[in-house]
Amino acid sequence: MDASSQYLSADYPDRADHLWRYTPWKKIHPTGDISDIPSDFSIPEVSLKTIDGSTLPPGISLDRGDADSEGLPDEEKITKSFLEAVTGDSKFTLTVAPKFKSEVPIIIEISTSGTFCSAHVCLDIGKLAELELVTVVRGTCKWFGMLRTGSTGEGAITSDVVVNRLEHGKLLRVESISIPRNSQFKAGTVSSGSTVTKADLRYRMFQPGGNLNVLGSILSAKEMSLDHHIEIYHDSPETFSRLDWNSACGGSSRTVGTGMLRVSKGSNGADAAQLFQNLLLSRDAQADSIPELEVSEHDVVGCGHGTASGPVDEDQMFYLASRGLSPNESKSTLIAAFLNSTLSEMGGERMHGWLVSELDSDLTELGD
Amino acid sequence: MSDDSEAREAVGDYKAGWHDPENATIRFDFGLSEKVVRDISELKQEPEWMTDIRVKAYRHFIERPMPTWGNTEELMEIDFDKVCYFLRSSDETGSSWDDVPDDIRNTFDRLGIPEAEQKWLSGVTAQYESETVYHSIREDLEKQGVIFLDMDSGLKEHEDIVKKYFGSVIPYSDNKFSALNTAVWSGGSFIYVPKGVHVEMPVQAYFRINAKNMGQFERTLIIADEGSSIHYVEGCTAPTYSTDSLHSAVVELLALPGAHIRYTTVQNWSNNVYNLVTKRGVAHENAKIEWVDGNIGSKLTMKYPAVILKGEGAHAEVISVAYAGNGQHQDAGAKVHHMASNTTSNILSKSISKDGGRGSYRGMAKIMPKAENCRLNIVCDALILDEESRQDTYPTMEVGNPTAHCEHEASVSKVGDEQLFYLMSRGHTEAEALGMIVNGFFEPFTRELPMEYAVELNKLMSLEMEGSIG
Numbered sequence: 133m134d135a136s137s138q139y140l141s142a143d144y145p146d147r148a149d150h151l152w153r154y155t156p157w158k159k160i161h162p163t164g165d166i167s168d169i170p171s172d173f174s175i176p177e178v179s180l181k182t183i184d185g186s187t188l189p190p191g192i193s194l195d196r197g198d199a200d201s202e203g204l205p206d207e208e209k210i211t212k213s214f215l216e217a218v219t220g221d222s223k224f225t226l227t228v229a230p231k232f233k234s235e236v237p238i239i240i241e242i243s244t245s246g247t248f249c250s251a252h253v254c255l256d257i258g259k260l261a262e263l264e265l266v267t268v269v270r271g272t273c274k275w276f277g278m279l280r281t282g283s284t285g286e287g288a289i290t291s292d293v294v295v296n297r298l299e300h301g302k303l304l305r306v307e308s309i310s311i312p313r314n315s316q317f318k319a320g321t322v323s324s325g326s327t328v329t330k331a332d333l334r335y336r337m338f339q340p341g342g343n344l345n346v347l348g349s350i351l352s353a354k355e356m357s358l359d360h361h362i363e364i365y366h367d368s369p370e371t372f373s374r375l376d377w378n379s380a381c382g383g384s385s386r387t388v389g390t391g392m393l394r395v396s397k398g399s400n401g402a403d404a405a406q407l408f409q410n411l412l413l414s415r416d417a418q419a420d421s422i423p424e425l426e427v428s429e430h431d432v433v434g435c436g437h438g439t440a441s442g443p444v445d446e447d448q449m450f451y452l453a454s455r456g457l458s459p460n461e462s463k464s465t466l467i468a469a470f471l472n473s474t475l476s477e478m479g480g481e482r483m484h485g486w487l488v489s490e491l492d493s494d495l496t497e498l499g500d
Numbered sequence: 501m502s503d504d505s506e507a508r509e510a511v512g513d514y515k516a517g518w519h520d521p522e523n524a525t526i527r528f529d530f531g532l533s534e535k536v537v538r539d540i541s542e543l544k545q546e547p548e549w550m551t552d553i554r555v556k557a558y559r560h561f562i563e564r565p566m567p568t569w570g571n572t573e574e575l576m577e578i579d580f581d582k583v584c585y586f587l588r589s590s591d592e593t594g595s596s597w598d599d600v601p602d603d604i605r606n607t608f609d610r611l612g613i614p615e616a617e618q619k620w621l622s623g624v625t626a627q628y629e630s631e632t633v634y635h636s637i638r639e640d641l642e643k644q645g646v647i648f649l650d651m652d653s654g655l656k657e658h659e660d661i662v663k664k665y666f667g668s669v670i671p672y673s674d675n676k677f678s679a680l681n682t683a684v685w686s687g688g689s690f691i692y693v694p695k696g697v698h699v700e701m702p703v704q705a706y707f708r709i710n711a712k713n714m715g716q717f718e719r720t721l722i723i724a725d726e727g728s729s730i731h732y733v734e735g736c737t738a739p740t741y742s743t744d745s746l747h748s749a750v751v752e753l754l755a756l757p758g759a760h761i762r763y764t765t766v767q768n769w770s771n772n773v774y775n776l777v778t779k780r781g782v783a784h785e786n787a788k789i790e791w792v793d794g795n796i797g798s799k800l801t802m803k804y805p806a807v808i809l810k811g812e813g814a815h816a817e818v819i820s821v822a823y824a825g826n827g828q829h830q831d832a833g834a835k836v837h838h839m840a841s842n843t844t845s846n847i848l849s850k851s852i853s854k855d856g857g858r859g860s861y862r863g864m865a866k867i868m869p870k871a872e873n874c875r876l877n878i879v880c881d882a883l884i885l886d887e888e889s890r891q892d893t894y895p896t897m898e899v900g901n902p903t904a905h906c907e908h909e910a911s912v913s914k915v916g917d918e919q920l921f922y923l924m925s926r927g928h929t930e931a932e933a934l935g936m937i938v939n940g941f942f943e944p945f946t947r948e949l950p951m952e953y954a955v956e957l958n959k960l961m962s963l964e965m966e967g968s969i970g
Contacts, residue, residue, distance in 0.1 A: 146568050148567070148568045148569040149569075150894075150896075397887070410899065412899065412901070412902035412904070413902060414902060415869070415901075415902060416869070417902060418869075418898070418899065418900045419899050420896070420897065420898045420899070421896075421897045421908075422894070422895065422896045422897070423893075423895065423908070423910075424892070424893065424894045424895075425891075425892060425893040425894075425910060425912060426890070426891075426892045427882075427884065427890065427891050427892070427912040428890045429884075429887075430884035430885065430886055430887055430889060430914045431887075431914060432884075432912070432913065432914065434911060434912075434913050435911065435912040435913070436909065436910055436911035436912070437893070437908075437909070437910050438907070438908060438909040438910070439895070439897055439906075439907070439908045440906065440907045440908070441897065441899040441904060441905075441906040442904065442905045442906065443902045443903055443904075443905075
């Protein structure tokens with residue numbers, strides 16, 4: 133059965149499922165008519181470069197063509213089959229050679245245009261490779277669907293940050309990454325674009341020694357609705373994961389952070405924690421968190437989660453005011469510090485500097 | 501296998517698992533229909549408005565699908581056609597234990613209810629199958645205007661109050677099981693505490709299922725008028741059979757301004773009972789509602805005591821513990837809705853799973869946009885004691901006001917080797933050490949219980965821990 137037929141035969145997702153509770157499929161579907169698979173999808177411009185414009189080091193390439201869909205979650209058929217159906221001619225594979233090393237972060241730049249646009253990017257990262265990767269999505273399309281799949285090699289150390297800088301419209305992002313033996317994977321999300329975002333991000337540690345760090349810096353302003361669902365699977369012994377997700381919500385925006393941490397039977401020595409923090413900046417902003425936990429193994433180092441929501445701290449505001457900052461400056465500083473606590477962990481100094489420069493104008497807007 | 505030997509084999513360590521011969525004066529056939537609903541109402545000689553509510557609820561129950569969340573596999577196994585929806589064991593409610601039929605009185609004697617009543621209770625109601633068989637209240641409380649009746653008598657004697665509040669907190673359309681309860685409810689407690697009256701000693705209700713494939717659907721309504729307070733304690737047990745029974749209660753609490761209601765449950769149903777209960781309270785200005793909820797027994801429990809903080813300055817407290825052993829799923833939790841400003845809530849959940857049991861915390865905390873300066877704190881701790889067991893947490897937090905301070909934290913872990921080692925170095929066996937750790941883990945719950953309950957619960961948990969190591 134091809135992807136279109138699979139999509140059309142799949143059951144409509146139940147809103148009792150937390151993945152679909154706040155942003156139902158109808159809301160994020162390109163036309164709102166869920167029985168429809170539009171045909172007029174455009175292919176974005178996709179390029180690979182270094183963060184400072186220097187020449188790409190050997191051992192890394194981005195090719196258009198077949199991308200591997202293996203490892204995609206079977207349990208979520210709707211988005212998987214829909215995105216596979218609309219990315220048929222828009223597949224790209226990033227190949228990183230074994231033992232590849234780059235001092236300079238690498239950027240995959242995706243420029244969207246037209247009404248509907250989509251891309252499937254597959255990561256094929258070789259053994260013992262070390263790199264910092266930023267995938268930045270820009271442009272003016274009204275709807276962008278991005279499927280990211282793939283795996284890292286054994287022993288690889290990867291920072292993989294996705295930056296949403298779409299000017300408006302909707303973003304559907306589905307991601308499934310497999311993390312093998314002794315591999316360290318840092319998955320960052322920076323979201324300050326698009327009006328509506330629905331992201332379903334899944335990471336699976338399927339061999340011993342997998343190490344995962346999921347980080348989010350979410351800037352939600354005006355009338356944005358940013359819904360991120362993160363699932364982390366500990367499917368092997370001695371695996372480690374941390375999730376830190378910071379959302380600042382201003383205007384009449386809404387952020388949703390739902391997490392599922394699954395520790396399967398036999399994953400002894402698992403060490404897992406997730407934390408969602410929300411900073412509420414205006415009367416009409418709303419932040420929702422559902423950090424779920426399913427633990428089927430008793431011999432764990434520890435599994436925990438937490439969530440906290442609140443306004444900008446009055447004591448901190450007072451302290452900054454006493455140092456001569458105006459209320460607006462103080463507030464902007466505290467928002468920046470809040471988001472920077474996860475942003476600064478996403479990569480090295482160069483990547484951090486680049487991310488801050490990208491977000492500077494949005495941070496100012498949020499603090500006003 | 502005879503009923504007795506079957507039961508003896510199944511009972512195991514469950515102390516309340518015996519059953520009496522069934523001496524029903526009225527017993528409905530298995531299965532549910534509109535006729536059954538109307539017959540229950542007619543039998544109880546209820547006013548027409550109550551019959552109408554029952555029938556509407558029945559129709560809603562039929563139309564409403566089963567929940568698509570939680571343990572759907574277990575839920576789908578419930579065969580509503582194999583449940584007896586009404587069974588009367590005694591033609592009247594006794595006000596003295598001497599008035600209660602011998603076999604039923606013996607059962608409550610064995611459960612220690614009359615003894616507890618004499619020592620430390622303000623009033624007792626004992627429900628056997630569908631209806632209350634014994635009821636009493638201390639004279640001084642009656643003189644102060646406290647009404648403590650079984651729900652059927654409450655409807656007869658105080659129809660105006662019941663009509664005003666029945667279903668006002670939990671309408672039949674709330675969920676499938678509140679619809680079922682509203683359709684076939686029988687028994688439960690009706691309490692009204694007048695303005696400014698403080699009921700110093702707890703009142704207790706005890707619910708016992710005796711018959712096979714029985715459905716118990718008690719309905720409880722507690723109204724604490726301005727500035728009053730009451731502590732209500734309920735306990736429940738059932739015999740162990742190889743077929744399943746169904747318990748689906750609805751409990752509605754109304755704490756008017758400045759009132760305080762504490763509702764304590766020690767649920768120890770046998771492992772063949774589906775326990776699907778809806779409990780909710782509304783707290784008005786400066787009122788306080790506390791749910792102290794212990795879930796030890798049952799096959800599947802789905803219970804999420806809720807508080808709607810409707811008035812400014814109201815407070816909610818939920819302390820919940822769950823023990824999930826072999827073949828059990830304790831899906832418990834709490835819900836708090838902050839509708840008014842300056843409201844506060846604390847939720848503490850403790851859960852242990854062992855021998856393949858599954859414990860789940862499922863919660864909802866919501867701050868409405870107009871509720872200023874609210875505070876909410878949720879803590880969930882869980883212990884997994886062996887390789888076969890499982891723990892889950894599914895909390896939801898929706899914050900719609902920027903002045904709110906909300907926190908949730910949860911952890912799942914095993915019993916620390918160093919804790920066991922320390923206690924064993926002091927001369928305890930592994931099982932004793934584990935029992936002490938578990939009792940310590942549940943201590944925030946047991947310290948809120950009346951002394952007699954706390955002692956019994958500690959004994960029960962120590963018994964459950966025997967043989968769990970090595």
